[in-house]
Amino acid sequence: MRILPNGPTIGGGATRTDGAPAYLPHRRTHMKRTRLVAVAVTTLAVVGTSTGTALADDTATDAGYLQQSRQGNLTEILAGEDALANSGDECVRHVGEVLIRDHTLLDADVTALADARGVDLPDAPSPEQQRTLEEVSALAGTAEYETAWLLAQEEAHLDTLDLIDTQVEYGTDEEITAAALSARPIVEMHLEMVRGGVCRAEVDPASVPAGFGPR
Numbered sequence: 001m002r003i004l005p006n007g008p009t010i011g012g013g014a015t016r017t018d019g020a021p022a023y024l025p026h027r028r029t030h031m032k033r034t035r036l037v038a039v040a041v042t043t044l045a046v047v048g049t050s051t052g053t054a055l056a057d058d059t060a061t062d063a064g065y066l067q068q069s070r071q072g073n074l075t076e077i078l079a080g081e082d083a084l085a086n087s088g089d090e091c092v093r094h095v096g097e098v099l100i101r102d103h104t105l106l107d108a109d110v111t112a113l114a115d116a117r118g119v120d121l122p123d124a125p126s127p128e129q130q131r132t133l134e135e136v137s138a139l140a141g142t143a144e145y146e147t148a149w150l151l152a153q154e155e156a157h158l159d160t161l162d163l164i165d166t167q168v169e170y171g172t173d174e175e176i177t178a179a180a181l182s183a184r185p186i187v188e189m190h191l192e193m194v195r196g197g198v199c200r201a202e203v204d205p206a207s208v209p210a211g212f213g214p215r
Contacts, residue, residue: 095150
């Protein structure tokens with residue numbers, strides 16, 4: 001079975017009034033990104049229509065960051081729960097626990113920022129993220145499960161770094177951008193724990209803010 005790892009989807013195509021893209025991938029590109037962009041555009045359009053949240057041009061990046069971060073956090077929490085339910089590997093289970101703990105805290109920050117700004121947030125991962133979760137979970141009990149899980153998390157966290165970097169470059173809300181910058185070392189730590197499909201229970205905590213990191 002082909003695994004389609006994915007993380008917070010990155011929308012594309014819109015343009016802000018100042019000429020900057022309202023939401024584009026930052027620097028990392030893949031051939032599959034075209035498909036992810038199409039999914040993201042559809043997802044954000046549905047969210048905007050169903051919730052009645054009209055995003056002004058100068059806030060599209062900021063609100064989009066909150067919405068996609070929310071979906072990313074929900075995805076990582078579910079992925080962590082799946083690892084705890086289906087993996088017999090002690091390291092993978094530990095990483096799953098770290099994802100649940102850290103993304104729950106990050107999601108609380110995202111939710112507070114969204115509530116203060118009247119931004120409606122999705123209550124589930126995107127269809128693409130859900131498919132990835134299901135495809136990895138379907139491998140439970142096989143020799144491929146742990147590697148597939150780790151590779152999916154690697155791709156998800158690379159995508160999240162793209163999302164953060166786009167907010168930092170184009171965002172106009174200083175508080176949202178500050179939250180994105182605070183989240184970055186945590187996401188980087190998670191990435192190092194799964195990079196290359198190899199599980200690492202311990203990583204260098206030097207760049208991780210107090211209160212986060214492996215215990």
